Amino acid sequence: MLKQKPISEFAYLPAKIDRGYANKIVYCNLEHYEINEKMLPQNMKEDFIGGKGFGLKLLWDAVDENTKWDDNDNELIITTGPLSGLTQYPGAGRAILTTLSPLTKLPVDVNVGGYFGPYLKFSGWDGLEIRGKADRDVILFIDGNAGMIRIIDATFVKERDSHILASFLIEKFASSEEDKKSVAILSSGRGAEYANIGTINLAFYDAKRKQVRLRQTGRGGMGTVLRNKRLLAVVVKYNQINNALNHPADLDMVNRLAIKMHKTVARLNQEDSTLSDCGTASIVTLMNENELLPVNNMQYGSHKDAKNIDASILLKKYFKKNMPDGCWYGCSIACTKVVDDFKLKTGPYRGKKVSIDGPEYEILASLGANCGIFQLEAILEMNFYCDTYGIDAASYAMVMAFLMECYERGIINDEFTGDHKLNFGNYRAMLSVLHEMAEGRGLGLIAAIGLEGIKQLLVEEYGEDAGFLDDIAMVQSGLEFGEYMSKESLAQQGSYGLTNKGPQHDQCWMISMDLIQNNLPTLEDKARALKVFPQFRSMFGLFGLCRLPWNHIIPWHDKNKLQMENDPITEQIKDYCNLYEAVTGNKMTLEDMMTASERVSTFQRLFNKRMGKGTSESDIIPYRAMGPVTKNEYLYKQEHYDAQLRNEIKIDPDQYGVEEKIEYLRKYRLQQYQTLMEAVYRLRQWDERGVPTEEKLKKLGLDEPQYLAIIQN
Amino acid sequence: MKKLIVQNDKCTGCGICMIACGTTYFNDESCETARLKVRKTPEGTFDIQTCVQCDACINICPVNALYRNNDDVVMLDKELCVNCMMCVGFCPHGVMIYSEKCATPFKCVLCGVCAKNCPTGALELKAK
Numbered sequence: 001m002l003k004q005k006p007i008s009e010f011a012y013l014p015a016k017i018d019r020g021y022a023n024k025i026v027y028c029n030l031e032h033y034e035i036n037e038k039m040l041p042q043n044m045k046e047d048f049i050g051g052k053g054f055g056l057k058l059l060w061d062a063v064d065e066n067t068k069w070d071d072n073d074n075e076l077i078i079t080t081g082p083l084s085g086l087t088q089y090p091g092a093g094r095a096i097l098t099t100l101s102p103l104t105k106l107p108v109d110v111n112v113g114g115y116f117g118p119y120l121k122f123s124g125w126d127g128l129e130i131r132g133k134a135d136r137d138v139i140l141f142i143d144g145n146a147g148m149i150r151i152i153d154a155t156f157v158k159e160r161d162s163h164i165l166a167s168f169l170i171e172k173f174a175s176s177e178e179d180k181k182s183v184a185i186l187s188s189g190r191g192a193e194y195a196n197i198g199t200i201n202l203a204f205y206d207a208k209r210k211q212v213r214l215r216q217t218g219r220g221g222m223g224t225v226l227r228n229k230r231l232l233a234v235v236v237k238y239n240q241i242n243n244a245l246n247h248p249a250d251l252d253m254v255n256r257l258a259i260k261m262h263k264t265v266a267r268l269n270q271e272d273s274t275l276s277d278c279g280t281a282s283i284v285t286l287m288n289e290n291e292l293l294p295v296n297n298m299q300y301g302s303h304k305d306a307k308n309i310d311a312s313i314l315l316k317k318y319f320k321k322n323m324p325d326g327c328w329y330g331c332s333i334a335c336t337k338v339v340d341d342f343k344l345k346t347g348p349y350r351g352k353k354v355s356i357d358g359p360e361y362e363i364l365a366s367l368g369a370n371c372g373i374f375q376l377e378a379i380l381e382m383n384f385y386c387d388t389y390g391i392d393a394a395s396y397a398m399v400m401a402f403l404m405e406c407y408e409r410g411i412i413n414d415e416f417t418g419d420h421k422l423n424f425g426n427y428r429a430m431l432s433v434l435h436e437m438a439e440g441r442g443l444g445l446i447a448a449i450g451l452e453g454i455k456q457l458l459v460e461e462y463g464e465d466a467g468f469l470d471d472i473a474m475v476q477s478g479l480e481f482g483e484y485m486s487k488e489s490l491a492q493q494g495s496y497g498l499t500n501k502g503p504q505h506d507q508c509w510m511i512s513m514d515l516i517q518n519n520l521p522t523l524e525d526k527a528r529a530l531k532v533f534p535q536f537r538s539m540f541g542l543f544g545l546c547r548l549p550w551n552h553i554i555p556w557h558d559k560n561k562l563q564m565e566n567d568p569i570t571e572q573i574k575d576y577c578n579l580y581e582a583v584t585g586n587k588m589t590l591e592d593m594m595t596a597s598e599r600v601s602t603f604q605r606l607f608n609k610r611m612g613k614g615t616s617e618s619d620i621i622p623y624r625a626m627g628p629v630t631k632n633e634y635l636y637k638q639e640h641y642d643a644q645l646r647n648e649i650k651i652d653p654d655q656y657g658v659e660e661k662i663e664y665l666r667k668y669r670l671q672q673y674q675t676l677m678e679a680v681y682r683l684r685q686w687d688e689r690g691v692p693t694e695e696k697l698k699k700l701g702l703d704e705p706q707y708l709a710i711i712q713n
Numbered sequence: 714m715k716k717l718i719v720q721n722d723k724c725t726g727c728g729i730c731m732i733a734c735g736t737t738y739f740n741d742e743s744c745e746t747a748r749l750k751v752r753k754t755p756e757g758t759f760d761i762q763t764c765v766q767c768d769a770c771i772n773i774c775p776v777n778a779l780y781r782n783n784d785d786v787v788m789l790d791k792e793l794c795v796n797c798m799m800c801v802g803f804c805p806h807g808v809m810i811y812s813e814k815c816a817t818p819f820k821c822v823l824c825g826v827c828a829k830n831c832p833t834g835a836l837e838l839k840a841k
Contacts, residue, residue: 332773
C-alpha cells in the first residue's frame with residue numbers, strides 16, 4: 001500500500017446500493033484538491049436512467065457553450081447504470097465515460113468494460129465527476145470498503161505507460177496476491193500527453209489468468225483529457241464481490257434471467273462459437289468477401305492478403321481457447337480475447353514478452369487493412385503500443401492511412417514525413433511514427449493533432465487542395481471514421497453521419513442489414529432504421545450494459561432472425577426491460593425504454609447544438625464515405641458504378657469518360673444522402689436544419705427553458 | 714475415488730432420488746433443489762441426468778471457484794464464487810443447480826444419498 005501523505009482526503013460512509021443505485025455522486029475538483037459528494041436527484045433517475053444519461057447531464061451542468069476541452073470547467077465523468085455490476089448477467093461490467101472531446105469539441109461518451117465501473121458503484125457512487133487540473137501529477141484513490149477517497153501526489157511514480165503503470169499500481173494498492181483482483185485502475189499513457197487522440201485504459205487483475213488486463217475507452221480523446229488534468233490514474237478498490245451488491249428488487253428474477261441468457265449463449269456457442277473463440281476479429285474475412293473491409297484509406301473494400309489477418313490464424317497461433325476472457329464476471333460471451341507471451345520487436349520494450357488485449361475487428365481493419373498492412377505480428381505490435389501509450393488505435397490508424405495516401409500522391413514528401421517512407425504497407429514506418437508520438441517529436445507530433453487538424457494544416461500552411469483533402473480525409477466533426485466501408489451502403493453512411501459523437505458505430509451499425517442481408521431495400525426502410533437503432537442502442541449505455549451480448553444472441557448472419565432487428569420487439573429485448581424492472585423495481589415497457597433512450601439521444605443533440613455544432617452542416621460526411629473519389633476507385637468497381645449510372649441515373653456510361661462518370665455519380669449520391677438525412681430528420685421530429693423541434697422536446701419532457709433556448713438560437 | 718453409476722433401464726421415474734437429495738440439503742421435497750434430474754423421454758423411458766464430473770463448469774468459472782478435490786469430485790468454493798451463474802447456464806447436463814434457497818449454485822458432491830434411496834438400483838455409488 002502507498003504510504004504517501006495525501007494532498008487531500010475525504011472520509012465517507014459508503015452508501016448501500018438500493019435497487020441498482022447508490023444515489024450519490026462524488027465530485028472531485030483537482031484545481032483546489034477538493035472532494036465532496038452530491039445526492040442524486042430522483043428526477044435524474046427518471047429522466048436520464050443512468051450511465052450515459054447521467055454523464056451527459058452532469059457535463060451539461062458543468063460547462064457552458066464557451067467551455068473548451070482543456071478548460072478547468074471541462075469534466076471527466078465516469079458513471080454507471082442501474083444494471084452495472086451485476087455479476088450474473090453478461091456484459092454488466094460497464095462504466096461510461098463522458099467529457100468534452102479535444103477532437104470534436106463536443107460531448108463524447110464511451111461505454112467500456114472492466115472492473116472499474118462496478119467497483120465505483122459498490123464503493124457507493126453512481127458517478128465520479130472530475131473537474132479542474134492539478135498542478136502536478138496525481139492519483140485519485142477510492143477505497144470503497146474503508147469509505148475513503150484520497151488525492152495522492154504521484155510525482156514519485158516513474159511509470160507512464162499503461163501496461164506497467166497498471167501493474168505497478170495494482171501491486172501498490174493490493175494488500176496481497178489474493179487482493180489484486182480488488183483493484184481497478186483507470187489510466188492512460190505517455191502518448192496521451194502529446195496527442196489529441198489519447199485513450200484511457202481500464203485495467204483489472206484477471207484472477208483466472210493471473211495477469212493484469214487492459215480495456216480501452218477508444219474514441220474521442222478521453223486519455224488526452226485525463227492527462228491534461230495531470231491525473232495519472234484513478235484507482236478504485238473494493239472486495240467481496242457477489243451478485244446481490246446492487247440490492248435488486250427481485251434477485252431471484254435477475255438470476256433466472258441471467259441463467260436463461262447463459263443457456264442461450266451456451267447453445268449458440270455450440271452452433272457457432274466464433275465470437276467466443278475469436279471475438280469480433282471473426283468478421284474480417286466476411287467483411288473482405290463483401291468488399292466492406294477498408295483498404296488503403298478506404299479506397300477499396302477488399303484485398304487478396306486479407307486472409308493473412310483472418311481470425312483463424314489468431315485462434316491457432318495466439319489465442320488460448322477455453323479461457324473465459326470476459327472483462328467482468330458473468331460475461332459468458334467473453335469476446336475480449338488475449339494474446340499471450342507476445343515478444344515485442346521495436347520500441348522501449350523491445351525483446352519483452354507482453355500480453356495484448358484483443359485484437360478486435362476494428363484493430364485488424366484499421367491498423368491493418370486500411371493501412372495496407374497484412375502482417376499480423378506488426379498489427380499486434382502496434383496494438384500493444386497504442387494501448388500502452390494511451391493512443392486511440394482507430395484514430396491513429398486513420399490518421400496514418402490518410403498520411404500514407406497523401407505521401408503516395410505526392411501531397412506530402414520526405415521532408416514533411418521526416419524521411420519516413422509512408423507507403424501503404426510500410427508497418428516499420430508506421431511503428432516508428434507511433435514511437436515518435438509517444439516521445440512528442442517528429443511526424444508523431446503532427447499525427448498527434450488528429451485528422452481534422454492535419455487536414456487544416458495541409459490546406460492552410462502548405463496550400464493543398466481543400467476540396468480533395470475534404471473528400472479523402474475520413475473524419476467528421478473532428479472524429480476519425482470507424483472501420484466499415486460505407487460507400488455502397490447508404491444506411492451505413494447515415495449510421496456514421498447522423499450520430500451525435502462522430503462517425504463510429506456505437507449508436508448505429510447498418511452495414512450488415514443493408515449490404516449483406518439486404519433487409520433495408522428502400523430509403524424509407526433505411527431512414528426508419530436510422531431512427532430506431534440509435535434510439536434503441538443508447539439503452540445499453542443508460543443501463544450500464546455492453547451491447548455485444550444482444551448482438552450475439554441475435555446472430556447477424558442469420559437472415560430469418562435478423563429481420564427482427566428492424567423491429568426490435570424480441571423476447572430477448574423484452575428481457576432487458578424485465579431485467580431493469582427486476583433490479584430497480586420500476587416497470588419499463590419496450591415503449592418506455594425507447595422513449596428514455598430517445599430522450600437522452602435528443603438531449604445529446606441539443607448539447608451538440610449548444611456547443612456550436614449539432615445541425616445538418618455537421619452531419620455531412622466526406623465524399624469517400626459515399627462514393628469513388630478517384631479514377632482508380634471507380635475502376636475498382638466499374639461494372640457496379642456503370643450499372644448505377646445506367647439504371648438509376650439513366651445515363652449511358654459508355655458515352656462518358658471515367659472522370660465525368662465520377663461527377664454524375666457524385667451528384668446523385670450526394671443527393672441520396674441529402675434525401676436520407678431529411679427523411680431521418682422528419683422521423684426524429686427534427687426540423688430541416690437537423691434541430692429537434694419544440695414539439696419533440698415537449699413530448700420527451702425536455703421542455704425546460706434552458707433546453708428550449710438552444711433550439712430557438 | 715467414487716463414481717455414480719447410472720442405469721436408466723432400471724429407472725421407474727419414482728423421483729425418490731431427487732426427493733432424498735433435496736431433503737438432505739434443503740429439507741425440500743419439491744425436487745427443485747435436487748442435484749440430479751430424472752426426465753421422461755418422448756419414448757416413455759427415463760433419463761437420469763447426474764454430474765459426470767466433467768470440466769465444463771471448471772472451464773467457464775471466471776474466478777477458479779470450481780475445482781477438483783482429492784477424490785476427483787468437482788467442488789464449489791463458496792468463498793471464491795461471485796454467483797455469476799455461468800456454470801449453471803453452461804452445464805451440459807443441466808445439473809449445476811440454482812435455487813432461490815441458496816446464494817451460490819450447487820452440485821452433486823457424490824454423497825450417495827440418491828443411490829442409497831433408489832429402490833431399483835438405477836443409481837449406484839461405486840468405488841472407481
